[in-house]
Amino acid sequence: MMRGRWRDFLRxxxxxxxxxxxxxxxxxxxxxxxxxxxxxxxIGFALVLILLVVLFGISPYSALILVVKPVSSRSDAVFVSxxxxxxxxxxxxxxxxxHETNRVLLWMDEHRRLVxxxxxxxxxxxxxxxxxxxxxxxxxxxxxxxxxxxxxxxARILVAWxxxxxDKRVRVFCNLLDSRRWTMIFDRVVDDxxxxxxxxxxxxxxxxxETNWWRDxxxxxxxxxxxxxxxYAYWRGEDQMPDVDWSPDAFESTVLESRR
Amino acid sequence: MIGNGFMKKRRLWAILAILIGLTTIGILHEPxxxxxxxxxxxxxxxxxxxxxxVLPGGLEDRPFMxxxxxxxxxxQGVLTAETEIDPSNQEGMSPASDAILQxxxxxxxxxxxxxxxxxxxxxxxxxxxxxLRQFMQDHSQATIAIVTxxxxxxxxxxxxxxxxxxxxxxxxFVTVPLERVDPKSWWKTEIGLVTYLSEYSKLVIxxxxxxxxxxxxxxxxxxxxxxxxxxxxxxxxxxxx
Numbered sequence: 001m002m003r004g005r006w007r008d009f010l011r012x013x014x015x016x017x018x019x020x021x022x023x024x025x026x027x028x029x030x031x032x033x034x035x036x037x038x039x040x041x042x043i044g045f046a047l048v049l050i051l052l053v054v055l056f057g058i059s060p061y062s063a064l065i066l067v068v069k070p071v072s073s074r075s076d077a078v079f080v081s082x083x084x085x086x087x088x089x090x091x092x093x094x095x096x097x098x099h100e101t102n103r104v105l106l107w108m109d110e111h112r113r114l115v116x117x118x119x120x121x122x123x124x125x126x127x128x129x130x131x132x133x134x135x136x137x138x139x140x141x142x143x144x145x146x147x148x149x150x151x152x153x154x155a156r157i158l159v160a161w162x163x164x165x166x167d168k169r170v171r172v173f174c175n176l177l178d179s180r181r182w183t184m185i186f187d188r189v190v191d192d193x194x195x196x197x198x199x200x201x202x203x204x205x206x207x208x209x210e211t212n213w214w215r216d217x218x219x220x221x222x223x224x225x226x227x228x229x230x231x232y233a234y235w236r237g238e239d240q241m242p243d244v245d246w247s248p249d250a251f252e253s254t255v256l257e258s259r260r
Numbered sequence: 261m262i263g264n265g266f267m268k269k270r271r272l273w274a275i276l277a278i279l280i281g282l283t284t285i286g287i288l289h290e291p292x293x294x295x296x297x298x299x300x301x302x303x304x305x306x307x308x309x310x311x312x313x314v315l316p317g318g319l320e321d322r323p324f325m326x327x328x329x330x331x332x333x334x335x336q337g338v339l340t341a342e343t344e345i346d347p348s349n350q351e352g353m354s355p356a357s358d359a360i361l362q363x364x365x366x367x368x369x370x371x372x373x374x375x376x377x378x379x380x381x382x383x384x385x386x387x388x389x390x391x392l393r394q395f396m397q398d399h400s401q402a403t404i405a406i407v408t409x410x411x412x413x414x415x416x417x418x419x420x421x422x423x424x425x426x427x428x429x430x431x432x433f434v435t436v437p438l439e440r441v442d443p444k445s446w447w448k449t450e451i452g453l454v455t456y457l458s459e460y461s462k463l464v465i466x467x468x469x470x471x472x473x474x475x476x477x478x479x480x481x482x483x484x485x486x487x488x489x490x491x492x493x494x495x496x497x498x499x500x501x
Contacts, residue, residue: 086351113320113439119363120355130352206347217383218346224461228454239450242440248368252328255436259325260305 063210066226068179070201075171077103077161081154081182081200083123088173088203093134101171104131104141107157110149113246151182152238155189162194169197176202176209177226181233188237297443297456300463301410302417303435306334309405311376312434313339315388315416316357318409321436323361325407327368329434335405337374338365341382341391385416386466389423396427403430410435410443411459415466422470 078101080088095101106124114120121129124143132138144161148154158170174182179202186198208219285292312326312335326338343357355363358377365375378391396402408416413435421428437443438455446452467473 084348084354086348086353089353090351114360114364117364117367119319119360119367126353133352220465221458224458225454228457229450232450232453236450244439248324252324252331252368255321255325256306256328256332258437259303259434 062227063177063213063223066177066180066223066230067202067210068183068200070171070179070199073171073199074169075101075199076165076168077101077105077170079105079107079158079170079172080127081151081172081174082178083109083127085173085175085203087205088175089127089130089134091173091203093131093136095171096136096140102140104136105158105161105170106141106143107154108143108147110147113248116246117248149241150239151185152189155182155185158186158198159190159194162190162197169199172198172200173203174200175222175226176204177213177222178202178229181226181230184230184233293447294444296460297411297446300412300414300456300459301435301443302413302433303410304432306332306405306434307432308334309432310399310402311335311337311339312405312407313392313431314361315385315406315408315412316341316343316361316382318412318436318438319357319360319364320439321409322407323364324368325434325436327365327370329405329407330370330374337376338370339376339378339392339395339404341378341388342380344381344383385412385419386423388416389420392420392431393423393427396424396430404432405434406431407434407436409438411438411455415459415463418463419466 078092078095080092082088092101092104096104106127109123111122115122128141128143131141144157146153146157146160148157158172162168162170172182172186179200183200186200187195190198205218205222208216208222213219213223306325306329312329314322314326326335329335330338340358340361345356348354349356354360362375362377366372376395378395380387380391380394382388382391392404392406396404406416406420413433417433420431424431438452441449441452441455446456
């Protein structure tokens with residue numbers, strides 16, 4: 001019974017969609033229907049396109065655009081661009097121990113609130129302590145002059161070293177998902193004659209990589225951060241960092257008042 | 261001919277509507293973006309509570325609000341969640357977040373006995389709320405001011421309400437501004453853009469993975485499919501006969 005009803009319905013539907021005899025419909029309504037169908041196709045196409053873009057955005061493979069694979073080349077020195085990348089320092093120690101490099105370059109991050117307050121040790125000091133603790137010779141570690149307020153400053157500190165050491169090559173270690181952005185920053189900051197002396201190498205986090213980042217909380221966070229930061233760096237480039245005068249007493253009194 | 265004219269007119273109206281929409285967005289993008297930032301901030305004016313809880317993260321801003329409230333006599337103790345040890349902590353590159361927070365509080369004059377670290381190795385806002393739930397069960401009358409950064413407060417409130425249930429009435433949120441990011445121009449700096457876009461992404465993920473939201477979404481999708489199917493059948497019947 002049901003099957004018969006379905007067959008009947010399908011037959012009637014097909015008879016409409018397949019045959020549109022001119023004697024049953026006037027040319028006006030046929031033309032209107034054609035136009036409507038065209039618009040439906042256009043809207044459908046746009047929706048499919050949007051869906052594909054969204055699917056690519058959340059697909060595992062989208063992280064590949066954040067990653068640059070390094071070319072294998074000799075490096076005289078190594079440099080960690082992400083100061084909080086613990087794995088990067090481990091890689092530095094491994095390279096030093098395997099004699100793939102004989103110089104570790106450190107840079108000074110802007111001393112912000114927590115350092116000024118004495119709550120944490122400056123990152124360059126923590127890095128030095130870590131490297132020495134893990135067996136890197138103290139005289140192989142060099143703190144580059146200058147203070148960095150942003151990543152572009154960090155790249156410029158390295159550029160100054162490259163100018164003083166015209167025959168040296170350097171390998172820059174950073175978080176894997178930040179390697180495209182760091183490559184872009186160096187492309188813009190380092191002049192063409194020196195660019196080939198800088199190699200960016202992304203270091204894989206033990207918890208995730210570019211093929212399984214969505215399985216880890218930190219991986220998801222890092223992915224979105226890296227994606228937004230790469231987009232910003234690509235479209236807008238460098239930000240001007242405003243000066244922030246800070247004293248804990250003044251901050252504590254104003255922060256309370258400002259929220260009342 | 262009439263049908264053709266009608267279609268042309270409709271198309272013109274559609275194009276006009278799109279143009280008006282785009283122009284409106286172009287003119288009003290600034291108020292819209294500001295409203296997006298303001299919407300995320302559900303902070304209330306600081307007022308007395310038994311405890312002030314500092315959510316992990318935002319160490320350059322949040323602890324100082326807690327200290328200010330303690331100094332103003334608005335709370336008798338500071339709560340914070342024990343945080344998960346990450347690879348950077350393991351490598352000895354940085355102390356754990358809860359250790360730094362305690363250090364800041366001590367340096368700013370809060371006594372050790374006024375600091376309570378809630379156990380649980382927290383690694384998210386959700387686990388922060390779970391840590392507080394246990395504390396609130398043990399302190400059934402305690403009121404708590406939760407300090408977080410302005411952009412983070414809406415998601416936090418959403419999470420805490422879900423985790424704490426009826427006990428959520430005993431908590432309120434106090435927010436601090438994010439350094440170097442003005443909510444009135446957040447999209448003009450990298451840190452602002454990354455912070456607010458990430459926060460909206462997290463909000464979508466949190467709300468999207470909630471059971472209530474999933475059920476509601478399924479109901480809506482099924483309703484749309486049923487309505488479309490009904491419309492399709494009706495129009496097919498009408499054409500056929």
